[in-house]
Amino acid sequence: MRFHLYSSGLTGYLGFDDQFEFHEVLAPDVLHVPQLAVMAGIMAAAALYAWAWRERLFTRQGALLGASLCFLAASIASDTVFEKLIHASVGQWAYFVEDAFKWIGICFWAAFCVVQCARDVLRSTPSTAP
16 A cells, blocks of 8 residues: 555655656746756655665566566656757657657556556455355
């Protein structure tokens, strides 16, 4: 149960951050918190989450988690490291590239969470076999 609460909390915050551009606009401009500090906090929270739940995260369903992390990393890389190269290559489509990587990563993360929930529900359901 705690695993799902922490997963939901992390997912909820990331959704809030993405929807309202918290680390890009709100924190620096309104709250006067540097973007780098917010990003460091997000990375620290994700690292603590991964450490606390490492036995749950790195299972056979780890391929879904791995795919999610790869696509989310590609989204971050396309927005930071390769931003100028992508803009030079595809122009305004660069936003589509970044968001496509992000949304594919989110889909894999959701699939991972659904598999984990289903596994826990099936474990907690008593068997009705004779």
